[in-house]
Amino acid sequence: MSGAAHRILIAAVTLAAAGLAPATGLAPAQASSVAAATPVPDRSVVTWAASADRLGEAPSDRTYRLVVRTSVGGSRVRVRVSNAFGDRPLVIGSAYTGLRKSGARLVAGSNRRLRFDGATSVTLAPGEIRYSDPLPGRTVAGSDLAVSLYVRTAGGPATGHGMALQTSYATAGDHAAEEQDGAYSEQIGSWFYLDAVSVxxxxxxxxxxxxxxxxxxxxxxxxxxxxxxxxxxxxxxxxxxxxxxxxxxxxxxxxxxxxxxxxxxxxxxxxxxxxxxxxxxxxxxxxxxxxxxxxxxxxxxxxxxxxxxxxxxxxxxxxxxxxxxxxxxxxxxxxxxxxxxxxxxxxxxxxxxxxxxxxxxxxxxxxxxxxxxxxxxxxxxxxxxxxxxxxxxxxxxxxxxxxxxxxxxxxxxxxxxxx
The missing domain is CATH 3.40.50.1110 (SGNH hydrolase)
Known part of the structure; x- marks a missing residue:
């Protein structure tokens, strides 16, 4: 996405400030029951979060490199992925997290694979929210984490946070494991499918x-x-x-x-x-x-x-x-x-x-x-x-x-x- 397109996306999202954003398609009772069923990891403290909403049609075969800032440091990083507003299964084929160096480039050796109940991929049912397994090692407060999610199969409404005020990146195909930025030619102004990180x-x-x-x-x-x-x-x-x-x-x-x-x-x-x-x-x-x-x-x-x-x-x-x-x-x-x-x-x-x-x-x-x-x-x-x-x-x-x-x-x- 060009810089101009990025600004257009942000401007469109701000229509919500004037009360012009469309109502969501998920009934409040349904959303509440989904959230209540989400397990809370023991000893974890949220270090970053962004509230999810409905973001339009969800494409398949796409990698998102999502940049977020930690507020508290600690060990055993977990990410929370969300299909809260989806109306069909969401398949995340691979997921990684690393330290952002600049742009979409990561610090060498920092990008590590995330697993979900030991598996390298995860399928989220409509409305489902899942935590990853914890990663070993420590994360420092004030770090820029880059969470890379390869969405193998999607469709229908995408779940995410529209007005990130943070540049993230996207590309076609599976490039989640890569630490270089060459594949990530598209800049985006929203966070997709990621709604929390804990330590x-x-x-x-x-x-x-x-x-x-x-x-x-x-x-x-x-x-x-x-x-x-x-x-x-x-x-x-x-x-x-x-x-x-x-x-x-x-x-x-x-x-x-x-x-x-x-x-x-x-x-x-x-x-x-x-x-x-x-x-x-x-x-x-x-x-x-x-x-x-x-x-x-x-x-x-x-x-x-x-x-x-x-x-x-x-x-x-x-x-x-x-x-x-x-x-x-x-x-x-x-x-x-x-x-x-x-x-x-x-x-x-x-x-x-x-x-x-x-x-x-x-x-x-x-x-x-x-x-x-x-x-x-x-x-x-x-x-x-x-x-x-x-x-x-x-x-x-x-x-x-x-x-x-x-x-x-x-x-x-x-x-x-x-x-």
Whole structure:
């Protein structure tokens, strides 16, 4: 894919930010049951994740070299492959993981074959999610892993994450084992079939999942630089080696809503698969709501906060904590109106004062303009008045109380602050 085509793909995906993404074809109940059946490896902690969605028609006889950044180091790397949105069997004929040197080229000697229950290939039934067997050796935090998947047989809807903001690579035929980049002439801006990577840290820290929309997905941050706000959060945690939370998993989907499908399945429908099924998770940062509010579907503060409560209750029932993030201002975006902003203000007051969450990340307070609180501060505005730029992403991550991420389980209420 040319650079121009790459940009076109990214631009198409961002239509979801305006609520224009198509609804998925998988019923929420089906997706939840698939996720609940996914085994969680013992001692594993998620080091990278990207929430899956439906990406269009899936070609066969194609290799994807998918570049991902680890957040926590450890041994026994496992990858999780997904056919969550497929309507027919997916055959991965071979799979490898190695360290990326540059572009699609790997560090010599680092590319190692992945197996699934001892086999070199794996067939995923429609809706199925599988972990690979663990690889021996260690992986360092902040590494660029290249996971190469040769899709021998596919068809129907492909499963993947559309807006990666990371260049990966693809080619025809089976080139998964190759460490050189010669075959990988096509650049792609999405991750296909790979939705999580985990490691066994020593000692074992926990992980945080950031559940959100296009702001969490990183739109308006710089491509290939890992400058989404969860990336900045991962770097902050890495600078604190004694922290009991080190892993960061990004569960943002552009255009996502709490209550209804649109840009991906709703947060309520995908919570099990994209959040609760990931290994080692202690805390969830819940940062959703602006797409519900600006969609002009008569969403009220009462209906949106009821949706939050349902998510919070399920996370607490799983023994994890919730950090509630306030909804950012978006005056200047085409869908803004005073009525929607009044809903946003009421929702933010509920997040701050209801006591339903275990801590608060007040992103609204950090990024709003002191001269017009309904707008983003210009220095943090990515240009469309809805999505923060790189500086705004960093400010969001810097505002989170790192101590609030070290959940002791069961939904313990903490005071919020800055660290």
């Amino acid at each position: 066994d840290p020593d000692p074992v820290p926990g992980a945080v999942v950031t559940l959100g929309d296009s702001i969490t997905d990183g739109w308006q941050s710089t491509t290939d630089k890992n400058l989404r706000w969860p990336d900045f959060l991962a770097r902050r945690l890495h600078r604190m080696p004694d922290s009991t939370v080190q892993g960061v998993a990004n569960a943002g989907i552009s255009g996502n809503r709490v209550l209804a499908d649109g840009g991906g399945q709703s947060a309520l429908a995908r919570l099990d698969r994209d959040v609760l099924s990931l290994p080692g998770v202690r805390t969830v940062v819940l940062f959703e709501g602006v797409n519900d509010i600006k969609s002009h579907t008569d969403v009220t503060a009462a209906t949106l906060t009821e949706g939050y409560r349902r998510i919070i209750d399920r996370v607490h029932a799983a023994g994890k904590c919730v950090v509630g993030a306030t909804v950012l201002p978006y005056k200047g975006w085409s869908e803004w109106d005073p009525q929607g902003d009044a809903v946003r203000a009421e929702v933010n007051e509920w997040i701050r004062t209801s006591g339903a969450v275990d801590a608060v990340a007040d992103f609204d307070k950090v990024l709003r303009s002191p001269y017009d609180p309904q707008r983003l501060l210009p220095t943090f505005d990515g240009g469309d008045h809805l999505h923060p730029d790189d500086k705004g992403m960093e400010a969001m991550a810097d505002s989170i109380d790192l101590g609030a991420l070290a959940c002791e389980g069961g939904g313990r209420v903490r005071a919020a602050g800055n660290a």
